[in-house]
Amino acid sequence: MLVSQGTAVDNAHTGSSLPLTGAYWQGSTGADQTAFFDNVKVTVVGTVMGIPGVTITESAGATSVAEGGATDSYTVVLNTQPSADVTITVDPDGQLDLGMGAGNPVMLIFNAGNWDDAQTITVEANDDAVIEGNHNGVIAHSAASADADYNGINIVGVTASITDNDNPPAPPAPVINEFIANHVSSDNKEFVEIFGDPNTDYSAYSILSIEGDNTVAGIIDRIYMVGTTNANGFWITTDAAMDQIENGSMTLLLVRGFTGSAGQDLDTDNDGVFDVTPWAELVDGVAVKDNDNLVNDRTYDASVLFQNYDGINLVPGAASRIPDGNDNDSRFDWVRNDFDLFGIPGFAGTPTVGEAKNTPNESNETVNPRITSGGVCAELSDGGGILFSGNPTSICSGREINVDVSLDVANGYAEGTDYHFEIVSVQYNGATHTGPYEAGYVLPLADSRIQEILTNSTGFPITVTYTVAVRELLPNDYELCATKFFSVEVNPSTLASATELVGPSSSCEGDGSSVVVKLSVSGGSSPFDLFYNDVINGRNAQCMPIASGGTGEALNDADGIINLDYSGNAAGTYTVTLDSVADDEGCFDPTNRFVTFTINEAPKFNTDRDTTIYTCTPVSFDLESHRTSCEAVTYNWYSVANTSSTNGYNNPNVAGETFTSFTGDLEGDGPVIDDVLTNLTSAVQTIYYYVTATTANNCDSSFYITVTVRPKVQFDCIGCGSKINVTLDATTCGAEVTLDMVL
Secondary structure: OEEEOOEEEEOOOOOOOOOOOOOOOOOOEOOOOEEEEOOEEEEOOOOEOOOOOEEEEEHHHOEEEEOOOOOEEEEEEEOOOOOOOEEEEEEEOOOEEOOOOEOOOEEEEEOOOOOOOOEEEEEEEOOOOOOOOOEEEEEEEEEEEOOOOOOOOOOOOEEEEEEOOOOOOOOOOOEEEEEEOOOOOOOOOOEEEEEOOOOOEOOOEEEEEEEOOHHHOOEEEEEEEOOEOOOOOEEEOOOOOOOOOOOOOEEEEEEEOOOOOOOOEOOOOOOOOOOOOOOOEEEEEEEEEOOOOOOOOOOOOOOEEEOOOOOOOOOOOEEEEOOOOOOOOOHHHEEEEOOOOOOOOOOOOOOOEOEEOOOOOOOOOEOOOOOOOOOHHHHHOOOOEEEEEOOOOEEEOOEEEEEEEEEEOOOOOOEOOOEEEEEEEEEEOOEEOOOOOOOOOEOOOOOOEEEEEEOOOOOOOEEEEEEEEEEEOOOOOOOEEEEEEEEEEEEOOOOEEEEEEEOOOEEEOOOOOOOEEEEEEEOOOOOEEEEEEEEEEEEOOOOOEEEEEEEEEEEEEOOOEEEEEOOOOOOEEEEEEEEEEEOOOOOEEOOOEEEEEEEEOOOOEOOOOEEEEEOOEEOOEEOHHHEOOOOOEEEEEEEEOOOOOOOEOOOOOEEOOOOEOOOOEOOEEOOEEOOEEEEOOOOOEEEEEEEEEEEOOOOEEEEEEEEEEEOOOEEEOOOOOOOEEEEEOOOOOOEEEEEOOOO
16 A cells, blocks of 8 residues: 555555655565655555565574584575576685585575575584684675676675584693792791693692601602692692601602502502502602611602702702793702792792792792892982882771882892892881781782781771881892881771670580570671681590580671570580671771680480399499499489389388388488399389489489399209208298208
8 A cells, every 4th residue: 555645646566666756665575564755655565576685594593503513504585586597606614514515615596487486505514623612604695697786796694603522632731840848947838839731620630748768668648639720820738737748758749540548558668669559640759868868768759859969968848840840850850949938928038049939839930140230229229119009098997908019120120039028117106016017027029018907996096107128138238228118097996896695604404594695796887797706615425525616707797696596505615706896897896705604514324224133132223334424423312103203102012122201201312222122022023213313513314213123932952852941031031941851
């Protein structure tokens, strides 16, 4: 329907062009679509074909293929009938194959008879052996024809997403890159470093520290499970216990697929050759041999470091591969580290040219002479100096400062080789500050910074001043120069915390008492981070003292209140401490507040409490032998009618039991029930004792004991025939002898 300003001017038009002055039709329009020409509104009924063009239709709107897997397809069709044959070249790049081989084109021919029949292109990924990851391939289209409307007409391309099926190779095996086994003072800086590909999981590997001393040679002292390397390819052992690596003759091995255990003897005959190899692959190793017993000590790797191996007349306690990963299975791969821990934060060391720095988790390097002729202090005297970065002027109490220290100097002096930064003093409102940074402290070489939490409990602002200087190391004059300071104002915190015991300070185990410790915070800005711990001093099953407990934290707590419920806990003395509190502003209350309470032990007994005796026999039940608890107790006991009663009861068929009567208290006490029980009948009788046990802390428990009393018996004199009769007297438990005749 053709309408102009609302008036019908043509009831139907199905041609490929419109007979309108100054108007034209572009492209093709589907059924029931609307277009505007000048001020003419056109509603199309059926399909109207417009100017020449090529339509590409991708399946599902996109093209996705996989190497060695899924294919995809799309269709190509002309928009109008051509006046001559149209040849469309479909040209893929080398990533795609359209059926003629990767990168080879295919031809589609359209003519007056098939111009509106869509032709299908099947797309397949080129399954190469190149590791590319998921990537794309591109298909171009071009047209050639004697029909000028189609010859060289612009046709859109197709981009296919390709899933790669080629995986990268497994990372190369790592190597032992550095170790410290022995150093100045206590061995609390020891480690073993692994070097491999960056950010790589090496959990299939283990480091073994193996004894080499004489008769214990070959025994696995320590096992370290390797983890994931950092961004630079390093991973080091972290052992809080430290001092775990042998200072004498020893071997460090790096193995894959370890199945052994610590303490295992790999060299059972101590001949220096492994008799047991509980691993899938021996990857790397290094050994140290001391001078204690050169003949009988053993090492288990070709790279053996010994006294004077490098011209230094000392047994090495630490060494580094120079450069990183240098592995020729030779002792010359290794350079000994400075024994005085040069390179470790807080240690100036005694760096000697030719030795290696101690560089855990960092690239190895040697102590080299400076190339420039003048010292760093000489240059600093002509300009430049220490730079502080990140130093705040004012903080809240409990906040951490983290100030980077660097050097503004023209020439390429190396920190750790030519100089280091040293603390001259730290003043706390004029008084010497007693913190980690004291006079003479050397800032860590790899990350020279001052980092600590500052607190203020005075109620008024205080000032902390740090003074730092450069200590020149080479050319070995150790001059101190370029002194500079910065100050931080520490404001008091408005936070206040409290620790409160809600419940008795002393209760009995299992008595139903409610014991709650309430931790609370006031002031500051919520939410709060609360850190606390508890220590429980109790006893184990052998009644030996033990301590247990742990730490806890409540992060982002909205109301600043934590209730720790200890009701029903085991016996012990509990100390609950609120270690510290921080609020949303970072203000910090480090005041330790604690409460102590005791849950006293209740008496406990085993369940083996039944016994059988003969008439006229003492019960002789030792209560102490059945006690399983640790605290000493006192006992009270008496007989009752059954195991549901606590009322004293005298069995009329049995004489001798202790019971509580209405006329007098006959209750027994002591650790042994020693009643002599007489069964007055010819039938089995039962006595039930009710026992209460009480500790010195007035914690008690009760239980029942069942005693079966067998009756009297008639027996004859053995060997007397019928001439003598012996009868038991039920009352006196005596024997009556009757003679039938005189022998």
